[in-house]
Amino acid sequence: MAAVSLLAAPAAGAEGDPSVLQASNGYHLSGDWDGDGVDTPGVFRPGSPNTYYLRNSNSSGVADITVSFGGGGSVFPIVGDWDGDGDDTIGLVAFGSPNRYFLRNSNTSGVADITVTYGSYGYPLIGDWDGDGDDTIGLVAFGSPNTYYLRNSNTSGAANITLNYGGEGFPIAGDWDADGDDTVGLVRFDANGVVDNRWFLRNTNSSGIADVTFDYGRGGLEVIGDWDNTGDDNPGLVYPGQPNWWDLRNSNTTGPADTSFTYGS
Template sequence: MRQSSNGIFLTGDWNGDGVDTPGLFVPGSPNIYYLRNSNTTGTADITLTFGRGGFPVAGDWDGNGEDTIGLVAQGNPNRYFLRNSNTTGTADIALVYGSQNYPVVGDWDGNGADTVGVVARARPNTFHLRNSNTSGTADITLTYGDVGNPIAGDWDNDGIDTVGLVQLNETGSAAHQWLLRNTNSSGVADVTFRYGFGGRQITGDWNGDGIDTPGLTYISHPHAWYIHNHNSEGLDDFGFTFGG
């Protein structure tokens, strides 16, 4: 995964096979993470506890090819607690960065490791991205997009995660609008398409081709996941249930 979670849903390459798969975050004391290594219906392959409360994130913090868990305690400043293995334990990396804004994570400089970022939602949104998992100020600052949910991913397989936005259609009269940019710079979308109705937005490399594409999750019993393998309009490529 190259983005923050949306609600209780997570995605990431938990086993280093190049394919992003589902995860589920259940807040508590401690928090419980349920991670699955395939995009198929079934139960968790990995279950662990980490931290208490907060906002879950996932990324490859050490550049070893596997995404692992993290947690953001939002405040002034935000406090990040990142773990380099999907096992129960304490944080391997702790830092402060940003203030209360929406967390995003990604490989902003193409060095193979995911690092932190925050989005100040406004008109336009301002993205503050940092190239190391250390306390400090932004290495990249840009404005992009208007009302919508910020996302990040490698949309063009160049090894660098870049910004995006999903504008929701709450009425269901049309599909959600996805607005993706291929550089971390201010400007307009390079790729625009409509995909999906309702649900919560996720992104990931679902087929191992190096390109992050959209998906949707729906809270149900069990939760439903629908995956799209292209950054273009179209129907779901496949679906499965996990969690709930």
């Protein structure tokens, strides 16, 4: 099942500066923490140690799982089903030349199960690019167009897939068409907050134009997930606050949020 971790969004051209990847109130995650098929929210707080607060339902409440993992330095949280066993678990990227990825296969405190070097800086993107069940690493280099570098194993090496897609906006990935593979996308926010967000989804990991385009929400920070366990990944928005407000939509179409709740702060 798809598990994608995007998150607070940098401005185009902000790659290489992890500080701009952090939302003002922390990082917002989504994933299937308990492997039941439903993606649900999480919040990451950097520190020594870093702490992940994971919730197993799309409803207001407290964390079901609190995990410490790593600490210190400039790191960016990622989540995914690294071992293909059905649950999404925690990870970190430490940016550099090369980037270092630290992946853990359970949502428990401990050391990394997998350590990988991959690429240099860029914008981390996670997905099951080849539809074989495991989520693997990727990076986006911002430009006109953006270039996506996707790898099909959580090992060091060159990209298995390189493609150009979109320009201004924030890269996303998900299984938009519920066929088993996660593919690329982009969401564009209106800096002035007067126009709805526009989502551009592509159903193959190849260069080209969007297969699906729709408007959803206004402003916020993007999260992606299969909120209702129907097999496809759909958009969500987090509005940081005390507490954060989450608006989730169950289809890749224009319309209001299907599920709304507060979680984290």
